Amino acid sequence: MTEQKLLDGDDNKKRETSHFMIDGMNCKCCPVFNTLGIIGKKFTLLLLRNMIFLKQKRFNEFLNSIEEINPKTLSIRLKELEKDRLIKREVFNETPVRIEYYLTEKGKALQPILEQMALFSMKFCCEMVFENPDPAKIDKITSKSFRKYSTA
Amino acid sequence: MTEQKLLDGDDNKKRETSHFMIDGMNCKCCPVFNTLGIIGKKFTLLLLRNMIFLKQKRFNEFLNSIEEINPKTLSIRLKELEKDRLIKREVFNETPVRIEYYLTEKGKALQPILEQMALFSMKFCCEMVFENPDPAKIDKITSKSFRKYSTA
DNA sequence: CTACTATAGTTAGGTAAGGATATAAATTAG
DNA sequence: CTAATTTATATCCTTACCTAACTATAGTAG
Numbered sequence: 001m002t003e004q005k006l007l008d009g010d011d012n013k014k015r016e017t018s019h020f021m022i023d024g025m026n027c028k029c030c031p032v033f034n035t036l037g038i039i040g041k042k043f044t045l046l047l048l049r050n051m052i053f054l055k056q057k058r059f060n061e062f063l064n065s066i067e068e069i070n071p072k073t074l075s076i077r078l079k080e081l082e083k084d085r086l087i088k089r090e091v092f093n094e095t096p097v098r099i100e101y102y103l104t105e106k107g108k109a110l111q112p113i114l115e116q117m118a119l120f121s122m123k124f125c126c127e128m129v130f131e132n133p134d135p136a137k138i139d140k141i142t143s144k145s146f147r148k149y150s151t152a
Numbered sequence: 153m154t155e156q157k158l159l160d161g162d163d164n165k166k167r168e169t170s171h172f173m174i175d176g177m178n179c180k181c182c183p184v185f186n187t188l189g190i191i192g193k194k195f196t197l198l199l200l201r202n203m204i205f206l207k208q209k210r211f212n213e214f215l216n217s218i219e220e221i222n223p224k225t226l227s228i229r230l231k232e233l234e235k236d237r238l239i240k241r242e243v244f245n246e247t248p249v250r251i252e253y254y255l256t257e258k259g260k261a262l263q264p265i266l267e268q269m270a271l272f273s274m275k276f277c278c279e280m281v282f283e284n285p286d287p288a289k290i291d292k293i294t295s296k297s298f299r300k301y302s303t304a
Numbered sequence: 305c306t307a308c309t310a311t312a313g314t315t316a317g318g319t320a321a322g323g324a325t326a327t328a329a330a331t332t333a334g
Numbered sequence: 335c336t337a338a339t340t341t342a343t344a345t346c347c348t349t350a351c352c353t354a355a356c357t358a359t360a361g362t363a364g
Contacts, residue, residue: 020301022274023293026283031273031298032201032266033219034280038273040194042351049184059312067185070352075313095360096311106276113268114184120265121183121190122174124258128186131178141175146183149172194322211341222323227342247331248339307363314357321350328343334336 038084039110043069043077045117048103051087052111053149057100086110115143122146190236191262195221195229197269200255203239204263205301209252238262267295274298 020027039045046066050056056065062074078101081087086107092098122141126133172179191197198218202208208217214226230253233239238259244250274293278285 022282022297023289025286025289027281028283029281030201030219030301031270031277031281033198034273034277035269036197038277039269040197042192045188045192046185049182060310063312067182068352070354071313072315072353073351076351096309097359099312109272109276113265113272116265116268117187117191118183120261121186124261125183125186125190129179129181129183130174131180134177137175137177145174149182212339215341220323222325223342224324224344225322228322249330249341251341305364309362310360312358315355317353319350319352321348323348324346326344326346329341331339333338 035113038086039113041077041080043073044081045110045114047074047077047081048086048107048110049114049149051101051103052108052114053147057102059099059101081107112143115146118146119143187265190238191265193229193232195225196233197262197266199226199229199233200238200259200262201266201301203253203255204260204266205299209254211251211253233259264295267298270298271295 020030022031039048043066046069047062050062050066054065056062059071059074059078062078063069063071066074078087078089082089082101084106085104087101087103090100090102092100119141121129122145123138126138130138172182174183191200195218198221199214202214202218206217208214211226211230214230215221215223218226230239230241233253234241236258237256239253239255242252242254244252271293273281274297275290278290282290
């Protein structure tokens with residue numbers, strides 16, 4: 001009892017978390033916080049970027065093209081994404097063995113987040129992104145502009 | 153020359169980074185990767201969420217309402233956000249001293265990213281977010297539904 | 305048989321980022 | 335003087351992540 005009271009007291013100090021409603025429905029968890037729990041770890045969004053825009057599917061494709069990732073972290077991230085049902089793992093019994101990771105519908109649904117992220121840098125950090133930024137063109141960029149993200 | 157060739161060789165193995173164009177402009181950096189460099193660290197997006205949607209401005213507001221943040225990390229993140237020009241720090245010589253952090257236009261431009269993140273969880277993890285999810289209402293949720301995110 | 309290739313990872317050991325808690329600086333109230 | 339408030343910083347410790355080497359499996363070349 002005393003312990004419980006102490007805990008409650010601590011919670012009052014530390015967890016004056018906001019309660020809120022969305023379209024008349026009470027929330028028990030902030031949706032941004034929840035999404036961060038799924039895609040907030042290092043490399044997760046780059047992995048999804050490569051699957052969504054570059055149509056990559058294989059371990060070594062990710063390893064060789066994702067900026068500074070290492071095999072251990074890649075392995076862990078792939079397992080997390082599978083657990084959260086954003087991707088599925090498929091084994092092909094060829095030689096050498098081929099393993100492919102493909103997106104679920106839930107995984108594909110992250111595309112608008114990536115598009116908005118791309119859009120932000122294209123508009124507000126254009127000198128970091130473009131070799132020769134053209135202000136006239138940059139003004140007209142939309143989220144759809146990013147859909148062509150090709151290897152070549 | 154020889155050195156350059158060796159470097160190229162290494163790059164071919166490790167950095168077969170994709171080259172791509174957006175609306176006719178060559179890119180030197182992936183815009184998603186660039187955005188992640190700005191908002192990809194732990195707590196950064198929650199801090200921005202509280203500034204954008206809850207209109208919070210002060211250190212202790214963040215400290216008491218952001219899920220499990222600690223003062224050290226909060227302090228570091230605020231400095232990073234200021235350095236990246238997403239927020240500005242203003243000192244009021246009252247007693248006790250009051251310091252406020254407010255969003256720049258660049259910082260406010262992150263709102264669509266947060267909205268898409270919220271939307272994802274509201275649609276695909278509704279049982280994690282809502283106390284009593286109503287499928288009929290969830291179908292009609294748009295990014296604007298999240299704009300009411302209130303303390304109370 | 306051994307040696308070598310390729311794919312898809314795992315293991316060991318170190319560095320960096322983040323967490324918990326205590327404390328500091330500045331200022332005024334009592 | 336002590337206490338209280340706000341905005342942090344300092345210290346110590348744990349977890350997350352990085353680097354490099356290695357494993358497993360299967361086929362191919364000599």
